[in-house]
Amino acid sequence: MGRIIAKTDVNSFGRDLDSKAVINTDKTAYQDYKTRRSIMRKEAEKAKQLASDVEQLKSDISEIKDLLQSIARG
Numbered sequence: 001m002g003r004i005i006a007k008t009d010v011n012s013f014g015r016d017l018d019s020k021a022v023i024n025t026d027k028t029a030y031q032d033y034k035t036r037r038s039i040m041r042k043e044a045e046k047a048k049q050l051a052s053d054v055e056q057l058k059s060d061i062s063e064i065k066d067l068l069q070s071i072a073r074g
């Protein structure tokens with residue numbers, strides 16, 4: 001990466017002089033973003049696991065119901 005100069009209108013952004021890319025230079029905001037993203041991923045994984053657990057419980061209850069019906073029939 002080349003040299004970065006700060007833009008005058010927004011101090012948390014700079015421009016790479018070689019590629020002309022706008023770069024966020026606010027490291028605290030970037031760390032906050034990464035933390036929020038990690039939390040959201042963990043919550044999504046937890047929701048996915050809970051949905052899987054519910055489906056497994058439904059399957060188990062259905063199996064128990066079928067066994068009880070077969071016992072009741074004799």
